Amino acid sequence: MNELQERIVKDGKYLGNGILKVDSFVNHQVDPNLMDACGREFAKRFANTGATKILTAEISGIAPALTTAIHMKLPVVYARKTKPITMPDQVYLTLAPSHTKGRMVELIVSPEYLANNEKVLIIDDFLASGQTILGLVRLTEASGSTVVGIGTLIEKSFEGGRDALSSLNIPIESIACIKSMDEGKIEFVDS
């Protein structure tokens, strides 16, 4: 098991309904050493993609995307869920269903920071149904750029996200891929 998998086993809590609580090291409190290690790992796995920019979604994608950006020396953009007053009127906007919020959320990126012909690496905390990441893919394609890879800290393989993204034909990497959490026992793919 890698460091993230070990931490999930130690400190993750299965709350039922497919929800894994990792608030003590990913989503509310962040372990900076672990997050830095995950960023280094993504940088290694995506070293050959030619990525020119990293894209994530606020809020909990910011930490892993930033540490990956530090190791890859690439700028990182986080899609906003509400449009700040500093953003221009014309934006790229898409809707994605939020699993944890039970409603649609907006994902908004300013054209100032997602221009033509970028090679975009998408990094997020979770890959579950893949809907948030598909939203980020739509924003990228709307801007005339191309997604070259997708990396998530934790994949829940039983929620079908990888299948939803497979037609993109790009590398999809997760650091901890969970195949089941039945009765609270967390089992990983390849472990």
Next chain:
Amino acid sequence: MNELQERIVKDGKYLGNGILKVDSFVNHQVDPNLMDACGREFAKRFANTGATKILTAEISGIAPALTTAIHMKLPVVYARKTKPITMPDQVYLTLAPSHTKGRMVELIVSPEYLANNEKVLIIDDFLASGQTILGLVRLTEASGSTVVGIGTLIEKSFEGGRDALSSLNIPIESIACIKSMDEGKIEFVDS
């Protein structure tokens, strides 16, 4: 001028009404090298505070708080503005006026990650009126912990935040302290 000040002069945009747009390197797109340098600088300035935990507010405080946490090897907690389903029913919650949103926002921290007797270093992107940071101070004190320092990337000294925080008698550090933006010309304290 330091690296952040130079970048503000080069890429910051004054939008009027006291609003400085730094979306190209802090708030929407993040320059990871600059953010890492700012984290290293905070770690140096607060090395002697005995801090045991870093506290910030989502969303745009996460990046500087995380890089500071990496350099100080301390856990970082970001106060949430909406309560996620993974959080327990009993939380620390306070209200703070949002300058950019024009309304009160909630700041919520789980007691799981802000326990008694922590020495808390607060890191955020902006120090303007100081109201968000005062909210974080209230959460810290409600938990029985103590704030030992406050660091912000950009201070707008003319908005009075430092005065609002002065009764705390703790170190307050900003990497770029702006004394005026009249007619869009950005002038720093000590430059």
